Amino acid sequence: MIWQVVLGLWMAAVVIASFLYVPPAVGLGELGRIIIYHVPAAWIAVLAYLMAMVNSITYLRNGDVRLDRQAKINNELGTVFCILATITGAIWSKASWGMYWNWDPRQTSIAVLLLIYAAYFVLRGAISDTDRRARLAAVYSVLAFITVPFLVFIVPRVYASLHPDYIGRGKMQIDGRMLRVFLASLAGFTGLYAWLYRIQARLETLLYRMQIKREA
Amino acid sequence: MGSGNSVNIKNLCKSYGYRKLFAGLNITVPDKSVLVVLGHNGAGKSTLLRIISGLVPATSGRVEVVLGGRVLSASERRMRMGLVSPDLELYAELTALENLEFFAGVRGIPFSREAAGELLESVGLKGRGRDYVGTYSSGMKQRLKFAYALLHDPYFLVLDEPTSNLDEQGIAMVDGVIRRQREKGIVILATNEPREVSYADQTVSLA
Amino acid sequence: MPTRLSAWLKAGIPVLQKDLRVEFRTRYAYSALVMFAVTTLVTVSFSIGGATLEVDIAASLLWIILFFSAMAGLSRSFVQEEEAGTVVALKLAADPEPVYFGKLFFNVVLLFSLAALVVPLFLVLLNLTVAMPLYFLLVVAMGCLGLAGVTTILAAIVSKAGAKGSLLTVLAFPVLLPLLIGAINATRSALAGVPAAYLRPDLNLLFFYNGIAVIASLLLFEYVWNE
Numbered sequence: 001m002i003w004q005v006v007l008g009l010w011m012a013a014v015v016i017a018s019f020l021y022v023p024p025a026v027g028l029g030e031l032g033r034i035i036i037y038h039v040p041a042a043w044i045a046v047l048a049y050l051m052a053m054v055n056s057i058t059y060l061r062n063g064d065v066r067l068d069r070q071a072k073i074n075n076e077l078g079t080v081f082c083i084l085a086t087i088t089g090a091i092w093s094k095a096s097w098g099m100y101w102n103w104d105p106r107q108t109s110i111a112v113l114l115l116i117y118a119a120y121f122v123l124r125g126a127i128s129d130t131d132r133r134a135r136l137a138a139v140y141s142v143l144a145f146i147t148v149p150f151l152v153f154i155v156p157r158v159y160a161s162l163h164p165d166y167i168g169r170g171k172m173q174i175d176g177r178m179l180r181v182f183l184a185s186l187a188g189f190t191g192l193y194a195w196l197y198r199i200q201a202r203l204e205t206l207l208y209r210m211q212i213k214r215e216a
Numbered sequence: 217m218g219s220g221n222s223v224n225i226k227n228l229c230k231s232y233g234y235r236k237l238f239a240g241l242n243i244t245v246p247d248k249s250v251l252v253v254l255g256h257n258g259a260g261k262s263t264l265l266r267i268i269s270g271l272v273p274a275t276s277g278r279v280e281v282v283l284g285g286r287v288l289s290a291s292e293r294r295m296r297m298g299l300v301s302p303d304l305e306l307y308a309e310l311t312a313l314e315n316l317e318f319f320a321g322v323r324g325i326p327f328s329r330e331a332a333g334e335l336l337e338s339v340g341l342k343g344r345g346r347d348y349v350g351t352y353s354s355g356m357k358q359r360l361k362f363a364y365a366l367l368h369d370p371y372f373l374v375l376d377e378p379t380s381n382l383d384e385q386g387i388a389m390v391d392g393v394i395r396r397q398r399e400k401g402i403v404i405l406a407t408n409e410p411r412e413v414s415y416a417d418q419t420v421s422l423a
Numbered sequence: 424m425p426t427r428l429s430a431w432l433k434a435g436i437p438v439l440q441k442d443l444r445v446e447f448r449t450r451y452a453y454s455a456l457v458m459f460a461v462t463t464l465v466t467v468s469f470s471i472g473g474a475t476l477e478v479d480i481a482a483s484l485l486w487i488i489l490f491f492s493a494m495a496g497l498s499r500s501f502v503q504e505e506e507a508g509t510v511v512a513l514k515l516a517a518d519p520e521p522v523y524f525g526k527l528f529f530n531v532v533l534l535f536s537l538a539a540l541v542v543p544l545f546l547v548l549l550n551l552t553v554a555m556p557l558y559f560l561l562v563v564a565m566g567c568l569g570l571a572g573v574t575t576i577l578a579a580i581v582s583k584a585g586a587k588g589s590l591l592t593v594l595a596f597p598v599l600l601p602l603l604i605g606a607i608n609a610t611r612s613a614l615a616g617v618p619a620a621y622l623r624p625d626l627n628l629l630f631f632y633n634g635i636a637v638i639a640s641l642l643l644f645e646y647v648w649n650e
Contacts (some may be wrong), residue, residue: 060646063273100436108604115597122593129232132650136580140644143598146639150601150632210626272650290649291518299515305508309445321437324479363510368576 007191022178027119034092036182040189042085042110046148048078048193049117053145056138068134071141071206072124073200077116077193086110109151116144220285221247223268223372223402228277230263233386237263241277243420250398250415253406255422261406262301264422268404269299285372295323299334301376305357308350312336312360315349316367323368332367339363340389354381362393371401379409387411431520438517438525442500443532451503452533456496460541463488468548475550476478482610485545486566486603492537493570494592497530499577519648523575523641530571530578538567554616562613565629566606572633573599576640579647602632 018036052074059067089107090100101107123140127133228241237260245251255261266272268279270293281288283296306315313332320327336345339359344352349360358381365373378390394415397403405412415421446452467484476484504510513522542563546553553559574595581591609625 010549017462060643112597112600115600119593119597122590123584126590129230133584135650139576139646140594142643143573143639146635147598147601158559163434199591269515271511294515294518297515299511301511303508304511304515306512307441307445307509308507309448310441314444318441319512319516320435321440322434322513322521324434 004195006170007188007195010184011188011192014188017181018185022181023175031092031095032178035178036185038085038088038092039182040186041081041088043186044193045078045082045085046112046140047190048074048081049113049145049148052078058143059138060142061086065130065134065208068138068204069204070201071138073197073204075117075120075141076200079114080119081189081193082110082114082117086114091159104162112151113148116147120144136140220282221371221403222282223251224280224282225268226278226280227280228264228267229275230260230267230272231275233372238422241420243418245402247310247402248398248400249417250394250403250405252413252416252419253404253422254408254419255406256408259422262376265299265301265374265404265406269297269374270294271299277413281372295368296370297372297374298368299374299376300358300361300365300378301374302380304361304364306349306360306364308348309390310342311346311348312352312363313345315360316363319364319367325368331366332363335363336360336367338389339366341384349377349387355383355386358382359386359389362389366393373397373401375403375405375407377407378405379407379412386417424470426519432524434517434521435524435528438513438522439528442525442529445503446500446529446533452496452499453536455499456492456533457540459495460488460492460537461544463491464544464548465539469623473550478551478611478615481545481549481551482607482614484549485542485563485610486607488541488545489534489538489567489570490599490603491592492541492598493534493574494595496533496537497571497574498581498591500526500529501582507509514648517555517587517643522587523539523579523644523647526563526579527571527575527637527640530575531568534567535564538563551614553614555619556623558619558622559610559613561626562606562609562629565626565633566602566610569606569629569633569636570599572630572636572640573602576644576647579644583650585607586642602629602636605629 014036018033022033022036024030024032052071055067055071055074058064059071086107089110093102093104093107095098120137120140124133124137127136223243223245225243225245227242228411230237231239241264243251253261253264262409263272268281270279270290281293281297283292288296306312307318310318313329313336316332316335317327318382333342335343336342339362341356341359341363344356349357352360362378365375373393375390375394378394379387380391394403394405394412398415402413405415407413427590504513545551574591577591577594577598580594584590605628609622609629612622612625
């Protein structure tokens, strides 16, 4: 209980600080504040998808049904945060390039990412046998994740993107206050993810037990 | 196991989804013997046979197929096991000989038309080797499944309702196959026919 | 691993021969592929009349045709095994990897023979000239390899999922998109003619995508094939 309260206060503080404490960013102006939400959301999406792939591979190796549930939850959470990153990205795009969507390679890649995981849930929905569903969904999850590096790193590099990309491209001037709030937001989002994950895991376990009871 | 050849079923459980089919099954089939699996429809006879042949994984527990004192790997098990089962089908677009040639090819064993012709003759399909399997009657298909199962001279023969669709001569053919296999290996048979139960060295009944 | 790989490839050949033989007798998959490709091509050609398409659009059109043809025909070999019940006999006789290679080769043969028919037709009907013919062939070949490579394992998944209608397309499209983006871009360059150095990134993308797709499929196929 105490953790939820701390997390709630923490996130509230991040929101307030992002508007009042952080100065306008160099070059981006007031718009720069969106980094505090956009980047952590994208980070959590990648983290959750990565966890889902680890769950899937482990499931294929040892066949523990709990891992299938974990993979499903991680893919769901990954998709939620991916949608958040898409929306914040579109807002940013509207403000700086004049339109919400312009098929910039970075936007293309995130749209495809969403499609991949939509397909994952379609596949789950198409199979009724639980063991078979777990197995095939795990295989698809791994296959799908393998295309992620192509989408996230290679396609935007090969085809010029307007998306600011600071990783490995020299240093950027970041205001100290901005950096502090950004890191706090990153920690907050990660905490939020962990909390959502635990709730979902409990819910899925209860549903599973209920199903067993009903069938028995 | 003196001879070092056996099938050991150890604490085997299988459930489909949330439904338990059987649990805690322990059976040892010694060398040169016949195990008959009994049980009403839906009791899990076919599933047990599929687990033994390595087609379906067990929920828990395991089946060890031992040859020469060594537990076979999945790949070795495929090479040493023959299966006849109602849900196994051969290629309707190929002739009987082409089917046998294909299965010899994927198993990596030599194939000769003469040997395959003799095999077909032994299951009562003499002179029908060049016909498409699609044109076969259900009894002839059942006979061809025996040719498929015996093609690689398996040590372990797994038969699920082996006499279904067969006439008197067909049943006599199956009779001969089981007798010969019992001399040189292990037979596992699922059936409800009283006549086939009489082959049993031991029986197991799935409730 | 290398010794096993050659054994798998060798054992995959009978599977390929069997599938080719069955396909030659029924022509089910090939006619699905060809019918789809030719109808689309003729419809487009007819509707634009004598006009020449821009290179960008022509390149996309070629890959749209190849992609949807692949979706129409390439799942057939797995679905057929599953529906006819021959999958049990095959599973009992063969290790998973030779089956994967056999089906992969079969799909590559199917797609190449489709391309051999459709690409000349595409160039003639749409009145296109190819500035860099060798690169163009290379790009088509690599794109088809990638299409077959990814579709083979997805077809196996779909056949186990009950082969429901458009499931293959839904699963394949997002996974194949990096390949399609690269192939379309390279086709456009090869049609229009650019300095060879400009083609390098696209060809690299196709090469690595194909390599990774086949290796990953090979490692994962066992889990799809054995239940």
